């Protein structure tokens with residue numbers, strides 16, 4: 001066992017992750033409907049260089065070769081998301097079987113290669129028609145999500161073992177409805193909080209639907225980091241509490257304990273905002289989970305005046321590199337919530353160095369991955385129940401508001417030729433996994 005992985009259990013699993021809108025392209029074929037990202041990315045100024053996911057990595061057309069690529073890394077698990085508007089174009093009503101067939105072929109191809117498909121139902125691409133009807137601030141969207149979960153399960157439930165309902169609801173709510181930096185681009189805090197509750201309700205309804213069909217590996221994925229105070233000054237301590245409340249506890253507490261945190265509810269009330277809870281909702285939301293997916297990129301130190309830079313090295317996203325924050329987050333989740341965890345995303349964007357023979361020497365990424373996998377191992381040695389690690393991302397892709405300029409891939413994508421080239425980090429990751437096997 002290498003120093004990086006020391007302490008990880010023998011059955012710890014490794015994988016890579018992607019999401020539909022970021023890689024698939026093929027935005028208008030085989031009956032796919034529009035999603036909020038199709039619409040938002042066409043809004044002037046919404047995405048860097050006016051880019052969008054129309055073509056992306058053309059994965060929809062290159063899927064068989066991409067599955068070969070995934071298998072060549074030696075991973076046991078591939079996490080992907082299903083595009084809701086591809087399988088149910090308007091977000092309600094009948095299924096689009098041509099769209100669903102794509103995922104059926106993907107799942108078959110993965111299984112044939114011995115790779116376990118890990119399916120996420122919602123990675124931010126809400127059907128535009130549902131947004132037009134009110135989006136996540138509207139309660140009905142949660143019921144539409146339950147229906148969609150059932151339709152996907154009808155088609156893939158015989159072969160997909162692990163089901164994740166939502167990816168990073170914080171981004172859907174705070175970026176999508178509060179800051180407007182993500183689709184649908186609204187800027188209303190009260191709507192964002194309504195979206196929090198309806199996303200969680202949608203999660204719970206879908207979880208019950210999947211449970212009733214016998215799914216036994218079920219979870220949700222949250223993006224989280226450690227939030228600490230810059231000093232003992234009460235304003236700094238309070239800023240850290242608020243960030244942790246809106247970042248972590250507003251999701252984890254209802255999911256695990258069936259109640260929203262009292263301090264967060266009080267903060268909201270002070271702003272004249274409330275969560276639209278109806279009797280019985282919290283019992284639905286706290287349907288037992290088998291796993292919580294953790295997406296970790298960075299941590300933050302807060303003062304009354306905002307986030308305080310620690311002067312640490314940053315990735316191309318400007319995010320500070322804080323592996324210790326990863327260890328403390330995982331230990332804290334274990335202590336406060338006691339649920340099994342899987343790292344469903346971790347990785348970094350860097351301005352990769354391409355050398356003359358076309359090789360990509362991304363030593364920054366190797367170092368980031370190595371320090372963060374070590375951080376996971378340290379948490380496991382400290383008692384955290386972490387079962388697997390999925391690197392973000394399999395390949396460079398559409399990084400939302402940043403377009404194609406930010407590259408998170410282990411595999412480089414040349415967007416003009418769609419050629420894929422393993423970066424040094426991919427080779428490093430493959431070797432790490434194969435050393436563990438032997």
Ligand code: IFM
Nearest residue numbers: 019168295345392399408
């Ligand atoms: O690319 C995103 C992904 O879609 C969700 N988690 C964070 C990644 C990097 O920003």
